[in-house]
Amino acid sequence: MAIKTTVLTRPKMKETSYLRAALKGMKITLAHMLNPKSVTQQYPEVETRLSPRWRGTHRMEVHADGRPKCVACGLCPTVCPANCIRLVGGEDDQGNRYPVVYEIDEFRCIFCGMCQEVCPVEAIHVGQDFENAEYTRDRFVYDLDRLMNQDHPTSLLWDPTDPKSE
Amino acid sequence: MENSQIVGVEDGMVFYLITVLKIATVFGVIMLTVAYTTLAERRVSAFIQDRLGPNRVGPMGLLQPIADGLKNLFKEETLPATASKVYFLLGPMLAMIPALVTFAVIPFAAPLPTSWGAVPMIIADVPIGVLYILALSSLGVYGVVIAGWASNNKYAFLGALRASAQMISYEVGLGLSLIAVLMLAGNVTLTEIVWKQQQIGLWFAFPLSLGFILFLICAFAETNRLPFDMPEAESELITGFHTEYSAMKFSMFFIAEYAHMLTASALMATLFFGGWDLPGSWDDMFLYDGAYISGFSGDGTPILATLSLWKTLATFLAFATKTGFFLLLYIWIRWTLPRFRYDQVMELGWKIILPIALGYAMIVAGTMLTLYQIGIDYGFVFGLVLTLVSGLCTLGFVFLVDRGGTIGGAASGRKARS
Numbered sequence: 001m002a003i004k005t006t007v008l009t010r011p012k013m014k015e016t017s018y019l020r021a022a023l024k025g026m027k028i029t030l031a032h033m034l035n036p037k038s039v040t041q042q043y044p045e046v047e048t049r050l051s052p053r054w055r056g057t058h059r060m061e062v063h064a065d066g067r068p069k070c071v072a073c074g075l076c077p078t079v080c081p082a083n084c085i086r087l088v089g090g091e092d093d094q095g096n097r098y099p100v101v102y103e104i105d106e107f108r109c110i111f112c113g114m115c116q117e118v119c120p121v122e123a124i125h126v127g128q129d130f131e132n133a134e135y136t137r138d139r140f141v142y143d144l145d146r147l148m149n150q151d152h153p154t155s156l157l158w159d160p161t162d163p164k165s166e
Numbered sequence: 167m168e169n170s171q172i173v174g175v176e177d178g179m180v181f182y183l184i185t186v187l188k189i190a191t192v193f194g195v196i197m198l199t200v201a202y203t204t205l206a207e208r209r210v211s212a213f214i215q216d217r218l219g220p221n222r223v224g225p226m227g228l229l230q231p232i233a234d235g236l237k238n239l240f241k242e243e244t245l246p247a248t249a250s251k252v253y254f255l256l257g258p259m260l261a262m263i264p265a266l267v268t269f270a271v272i273p274f275a276a277p278l279p280t281s282w283g284a285v286p287m288i289i290a291d292v293p294i295g296v297l298y299i300l301a302l303s304s305l306g307v308y309g310v311v312i313a314g315w316a317s318n319n320k321y322a323f324l325g326a327l328r329a330s331a332q333m334i335s336y337e338v339g340l341g342l343s344l345i346a347v348l349m350l351a352g353n354v355t356l357t358e359i360v361w362k363q364q365q366i367g368l369w370f371a372f373p374l375s376l377g378f379i380l381f382l383i384c385a386f387a388e389t390n391r392l393p394f395d396m397p398e399a400e401s402e403l404i405t406g407f408h409t410e411y412s413a414m415k416f417s418m419f420f421i422a423e424y425a426h427m428l429t430a431s432a433l434m435a436t437l438f439f440g441g442w443d444l445p446g447s448w449d450d451m452f453l454y455d456g457a458y459i460s461g462f463s464g465d466g467t468p469i470l471a472t473l474s475l476w477k478t479l480a481t482f483l484a485f486a487t488k489t490g491f492f493l494l495l496y497i498w499i500r501w502t503l504p505r506f507r508y509d510q511v512m513e514l515g516w517k518i519i520l521p522i523a524l525g526y527a528m529i530v531a532g533t534m535l536t537l538y539q540i541g542i543d544y545g546f547v548f549g550l551v552l553t554l555v556s557g558l559c560t561l562g563f564v565f566l567v568d569r570g571g572t573i574g575g576a577a578s579g580r581k582a583r584s
Contacts, residue, residue, distance in 0.1 A: 017568045022503055029214045029502040036213040 052156040055111040055126040058104050059154055060147035068148055069123035072097045076115035076124055084108035085115065102144040106132065113157055125154035180282050188289050189270075196269055200424040201231035203493055210494070211501045234417075241413035246317060249410065253316035258411065258418035261309025264302045265425035271295045272432045273357050275442050275482035276449055277458060279473040284458055287442070287478060288357060295356040296348060299433060300341060303388060306426060307333040310390075310397055313419070314407035325406025328508060329390065329397035335515035336387035336394075342523035343380035346530040347437050350374060350552070360441035361452035365461070366549040371438040373552035374530065376559040378438040380523050385430040387515065390423065391496055393503040396511055431492030432485075439488045442481035449481050518567070526559055 041048050050056075061069045072089030088101035113126045129152035134140060205220070205227065212219030221227040245254065275287035292298055307329055314326020347370055348354055351362040363369050371378045387394040398406040408419045435441060443449065451458045451471035460471035506514070533555045542548050 019564060019568045025502045026498065029498060032216060033210060033213045033498065037216050038213075038218050039216055040218040042218075 050128045050130070052128070052159050054128045054130075055113045055155050055157070056129040056152070057106055057127055057132055057150070058109075058115070058142065058147055059125045059127040059150040059152065060102070060144065061123050061125065061154075062148050068099060068102070068144060069121050070099045070102060070119075071121050071123070072099045072102075073120060075118045075120065079114045079118045081112060081114065082108045082110045099144060102147065104142045104147065106140045106142055107137070113155060116155065116157060126157075127152045127154050184282075184285055185289065188285075188287075192269060192274075192289055193266070196266060196425060196428060197421070199428055200421055201235065203424045203428065203497075204234070204420065205231050206493070207497050207500075210497045214498075214501045238414050238417040243415065244410070244412045246319070246410050248318040250316040250318065253312045254410075255415075257309050257313025257316055258415045258422070259309070260312060261306060261422040262418045262425070264305040264309070265422045265429060268299050268302045268429045269425075269432065271298050271356055272429070272436055273360060273441055274432070274485050275479075276451055276477045277453075277473055278475065278478045284473055286357070286453070287482070291355065291357055293355055295359075296344060296354040296437075299429075300337075300344075303426070303429070304333065304337055306422070309419075309422065310407045313411065314397075317407070317410035319410050321403040321405075322407050322409045325397040325399070325403050325409070328399075328403075329407060332387060332390075332394065332396050332511060332515070335512060336384045336519070339380060339515060339519035339523050340384040340388055342520065342527055343377045343384060344437070345523075345527040346374045346377040349527070349531060349534060356436055356441070357453070359437060360443055361450075362544075363440045364443050364447070364450040364452075366544065367447075367546045368549040368553065369438060369440040369443070373549045373556055374438065375553070375556045376522075376526050376563055377530070377556070378434075379560065379563065380519055380526070381438065382434065383514075383519060385434060386496070386499070387511070389426040389430050389496075391427065392500040393506050394511055395505060396508055399505060401505075427493060427496050428489070431489045431496065434492050435485060435488035440484075441488075442485040444481060444484045449477050522563060522566075529555065529559060 063069055072087060074087060074089065077083075077085040077087045084105040084107075086101060086103040086105075087099055089097055090100040091097050111126060115124045116126050119125075124147075127150060129150070132140075208230075209219040209221075209227065219227065220230045223229040223233045245251065270289040271292055273286070273288040273291070277284040277286045279285075310329040310333075311326045314322040314324075314329065317323070347359065350366075350370060350373065351359040353359065353362070359370075366373070386392075390397050396406075397403075398408075400406075403409070408416055411419060447460070450460045451473070452460075454468055457468070458471040458473060459468040461469050463469055530552065533552055537548055537551060542551070
């Protein structure tokens, strides 16, 4: 196999001049200094826009009568790669399965969204939310009530404007 | 001129009181300017990089320097276990004091008329003005070197080494580029240099354009600002000589750097842009034979100048504007140009600035001698001829530097190989 060689022309004086390059740079920076096109988000004052695919802290969907949609099938704790979901299932007198204990340790969670993907009844969702600050560590284990009371929008896991993510 | 010849305020309590007042005012103004230059640096750099910069503390971030100062006061002072304690503490002081006292000889406005007589708007009108500045600005490097050595840290030590080499190299170019100014002014007193610029009707940046360019380059190197910030060089030496410093001691280095910048800006404004002089001749004044004069009439009798508060204020504004422009230039250049390599800095200093400054001083001296010989006296025509000669020198300098690889450094290809 022949070695490919490329002959490069020497840079011309115009291109190697420090002085001209410096002045050109000064011109560019002056233009930006006088007319800054700031891209900074003024976060606490101006809400930042999250992607519809954003996967944040979880949320449990509820039925109209306030019961969780979860049927305690056990798929989400099984699929969870971080093993952060604790589920103890129960059955009421009509034979409906429901979660007796449903806890998510948000510290362990890696926000992969697989619980949402795997859920057969669309009960558990990851949400479009990132303001999770708490004063104590135990506040980061979200129990069922807390998950049901979250009110941020749920993640779509896909972008409706770009469904095939092209 | 001695202080005793100043109209009105001759000596005694009034003189001392006014001097103390002037020192306090100038010190306060310098510290305030330094504080707000740090804010300007951060804001302007942010604008250049399409960011916002600090805008949280106070309206438009205007209280940020105060917040920074308070933070630095309350932060923990660290003292490295292996550092040389005395010199480690001495370093920041030695860096800061020369930067501040240099301002004493820079006139910042036209004399202010008071009921005790005219008060010159300069702290100490010493007869050795420029020499005093050169001496003290070289002292500034001791702070850097001692701090770097005393830290007992290899990066700090490298920074200190670089600082000493760089300062010595560019001190030469700085002094030589000043020679043209001193020859043209015929004096080293800064008040007289301002007066001479008023008399010639041209700010010295025009008749001595190449001198100004060389002085500008050397001043950047002397103040350790980019593109010459070898002693700090964050990407190479962490932060160079002040790696081990924290809290207020670090802050003192910071203040020293910006005070140096301020002094250099004020010096450039004074030496090359007329100091507090405004264009036109209405503000011309100089202490001559115990009285302020605005010029000489045809038969050589001095014309007395009229002092007024407005003149003082307007000239102070002119001085502040010129100084502010150079401060902005410092910031602007810092956020535009990348850092030179160390060998390039040395090559620029010794192989380009030094011979050119030397040759330029000779050319200016020759031109002045010729002009005096053919009977053209110091005045506007004199200045125009010098402007022409300097303009040609500047063109030659630009042509020389513009060739690719002139600032190549020892390690770069073409020139070294051929």
